[in-house]
Amino acid sequence: MTTRAKICGLKTEAALDVAIAAGADFVGFVHYAKSPRNVSVAEAAGLVRHTRATGSAKTVTLLVDPDDALVDRVASEIAPDFLQLHGHESPERVAELRSRSGLAIIKAVPVATSGDVTEAFAYLAPGRADILMFDARPPADPAALPGGNGLAFDWHILEGARARAPFALAGGLTPENVAAAIALTDAAIVDVSSGVESRPGDKDPERIRRFLQAAKAARA
Incomplete structure (x- = not known):
């Protein structure tokens, strides 16, 4: 089965067109004011x-600890x-937002140990998240973003996850390492944002193409 790929943090139609043409299965739009990839509700729409x-790519809106009013919008x-x-949404909050919005849910969980991975599967209980995404823990700096920092984690901690449920992988992925990440x-699903940028928030068309090519060929 070919690994599906998500290009996140897209801000322009030009970058979006590149991702779609190159075979992205998911395209993501960030609505979080602190992110260099932030787009307004109107721009995301x-x-x-x-x-x-x-x-035919699936569309994803990324939010961080949203309140009910924002989710409604x-x-x-x-x-x-x-x-x-x-963000820091609990499994119960994820269930509330899934029911409230009527949308399928991807829950990103920062992990650093195999224990973190085991605990994260609570998000996949019925009525909660549809897809569980493992990401690297952000830096301790209070100003750090919750994701999109270009940080990888030790992928070996996911060894026990394979048999439990399909999952998405994010954090520090690039065109150069995505095939190895999939193999291990x-x-x-693999998710990339900063790994296909020329600078924070600016997507590089060639890196998008190379990432998708590498991801799609990884299981061949």
């Missing part, structure tokens, strides 16, 4: 419409295929 007019005004929760972890 336009990018979702553009995606649906030009390809995202569901009604952006209407993505998935809501990605990248057997991830069903």
